[in-house]
Amino acid sequence: MIVGAGVAGASAAATLRAEGFDGEVLLVGDEPDAPYERPPLSKAWLSGQAPSIEVHPPEFYADQSIELLTGTRVTGLDAAARRVVVGGSAVGYDALLVATGGQARRLRGMAGERVHHLRTRADSDRLRAQLVPGERLVVLGAGFVGCEVAATARSLGVDVTVLEMAGSPLERALGPEIGGVFAGIHRDAGVDLRCGVRVDAVSAADSGPVVHTDRGTVECSVLLVAAGMVRDTGIWEAAGVPCDDGVLVDAGCRTGVPGVFAAGDVAAHDHPRYGRTRVEHHDSAVRQGAIAAQAMLGRDVVHDQPHWFWSDQYVHTVQSCGAPGVAVDETVVRGRIDEASFVRFGLRDGRVVSVLGLGRPREVMAGRKLLLGGHPVSADQLRDESVDLRRAGVRR
Amino acid sequence: MTANWVPALELDELWEGEMTAVTVGGTSVLLVNVDGDVRAYRNRCPHQEWALDEGDFDGEIITCSRHLWEFDARSGAGRNPATCSLSVFPCRVDEVGMIHVDVR
Numbered sequence: 001m002i003v004g005a006g007v008a009g010a011s012a013a014a015t016l017r018a019e020g021f022d023g024e025v026l027l028v029g030d031e032p033d034a035p036y037e038r039p040p041l042s043k044a045w046l047s048g049q050a051p052s053i054e055v056h057p058p059e060f061y062a063d064q065s066i067e068l069l070t071g072t073r074v075t076g077l078d079a080a081a082r083r084v085v086v087g088g089s090a091v092g093y094d095a096l097l098v099a100t101g102g103q104a105r106r107l108r109g110m111a112g113e114r115v116h117h118l119r120t121r122a123d124s125d126r127l128r129a130q131l132v133p134g135e136r137l138v139v140l141g142a143g144f145v146g147c148e149v150a151a152t153a154r155s156l157g158v159d160v161t162v163l164e165m166a167g168s169p170l171e172r173a174l175g176p177e178i179g180g181v182f183a184g185i186h187r188d189a190g191v192d193l194r195c196g197v198r199v200d201a202v203s204a205a206d207s208g209p210v211v212h213t214d215r216g217t218v219e220c221s222v223l224l225v226a227a228g229m230v231r232d233t234g235i236w237e238a239a240g241v242p243c244d245d246g247v248l249v250d251a252g253c254r255t256g257v258p259g260v261f262a263a264g265d266v267a268a269h270d271h272p273r274y275g276r277t278r279v280e281h282h283d284s285a286v287r288q289g290a291i292a293a294q295a296m297l298g299r300d301v302v303h304d305q306p307h308w309f310w311s312d313q314y315v316h317t318v319q320s321c322g323a324p325g326v327a328v329d330e331t332v333v334r335g336r337i338d339e340a341s342f343v344r345f346g347l348r349d350g351r352v353v354s355v356l357g358l359g360r361p362r363e364v365m366a367g368r369k370l371l372l373g374g375h376p377v378s379a380d381q382l383r384d385e386s387v388d389l390r391r392a393g394v395r396r
Numbered sequence: 397m398t399a400n401w402v403p404a405l406e407l408d409e410l411w412e413g414e415m416t417a418v419t420v421g422g423t424s425v426l427l428v429n430v431d432g433d434v435r436a437y438r439n440r441c442p443h444q445e446w447a448l449d450e451g452d453f454d455g456e457i458i459t460c461s462r463h464l465w466e467f468d469a470r471s472g473a474g475r476n477p478a479t480c481s482l483s484v485f486p487c488r489v490d491e492v493g494m495i496h497v498d499v500r
Contacts, residue, residue, distance in 0.1 A: 366452070
């Protein structure tokens with residue numbers, strides 16, 4: 001029984017079959033769609049350039065004997081009896097995977113025809129319908145979703161203003177220096193980016209929403225609230241599954257309650273490298289879903305891969321391997337941060353523990369390999385652009 | 397229909413365990429040397445069409461640099477996810493060590 005038909009749930013269902021499980025697999029999701037990928041919702045899907053975002057082709061579920069129930073909510077759990085309430089009826093299970101993801105954070109008083117959040121395909125479709133040239137989009141929050149939508153909207157000829165409380169975009173994830181690079185990227189693309197702004201309220205005028213800030217009002221015709229996501233764990237917590245801003249799981253995606261597992265955005269995972277982490281990365285959802293499926297089959301597995309995420313904005317791709325906040329002894333930059341072309345390595349005990357690159361996928365991949373290999377490497381080799389990183393390491 | 401072999405690269409320039417991109421008849425082709433056997437694939441990840449030569453090849457697995465999709469270098473079959481695979485082009489190495497690819 002898999003509750004939540006996002007990429008984590010889809011990955012778990014596929015993995016159960018790939019691992020030879022021949023019992024019943026039920027995949028239940030509350031959205032009307034079969035599992036799809038969320039990353040394009042702020043990018044290629046939003047601009048109408050992604051032909052398909054389905055995780056698996058439609059025939060996959062029947063071919064694999066996976067029963068897919070869309071538009072269906074799970075509203076209760078009895079963990080002792082191993083039963084969940086699915087669309088109003090009790091259904092038994094041998095193993096339950098909670099992969100319900102999260103919801104876009106909603107701010108009080110912000111609703112209406114021209115106020116948007118972005119989490120689902122329906123959200124993206126509704127926003128796209130209003131992103132036409134001449135409209136004025138205001139984005140609240142310069143996190144990844146806010147920045148990606150700003151970039152996509154500019155490419156569609158929409159006027160864009162971004163309001164951010166921190167000193168630079170993406171500051172919480174990437175720090176102020178790289179945040180400053182992204183500030184320049186967005187301003188060069190014509191975005192009116194205003195940082196250090198506190199949003200107090202939104203009111204409705206005939207022309208559209210009006211945002212009230214500590215620095216005056218901002219009028220818009222379309223408003224996107226990009227204030228992160230929240231994890232709704234009420235059902236699981238009520239059933240005695242330990243939760244703390246997410247369903248608490250061990251390295252193998254087990255909750256500690258017999259037969260109950262969790263994966264993806266809803267999980268607060270005890271990562272062998274980084275400790276308790278709550279991430280919203282696509283790659284983690286896919287990998288945790290696969291690990292959870294194996295754990296459901298009684299295998300002794302752990303998810304210990306370094307975190308991986310990326311973001312595409314205009315022609316720029318930022319990629320990260322490891323955890324940006326992981327403790328390091330030394331930081332080495334290869335290339336130029338101010339030219340938006342670099343890889344930044346975090347070193348601990350002479351080994352690469354984090355890799356963050358902008359516009360350098362090949363070197364990020366080489367850096368990821370150094371991280372995975374765990375071999376000693378010198379800062380000079382990493383810094384020297386004449387050194388092929390695929391051959392770096394050991395020699396000092 | 398006869399094959400339309402086009403010379404693409406000398407085998408000497410593609411070491412075992414390496415991959416590289418070449419353009420053949422306007423098509424970007426990924427050439428991979430797997431333990432001395434050469435394979436040719438369309439140089440686009442089936443996921444979102446990113447160029448695969450920017451990714452990683454560890455001698456067995458090709459990993460896309462964008463979203464870490466993984467493919468078996470010998471067959472092009474998907475490993476993670478297993479549901480889609482690379483498009484294969486016929487390729488051969490002639491007696492003087494030139495790799496030929498048919499992209500028709």
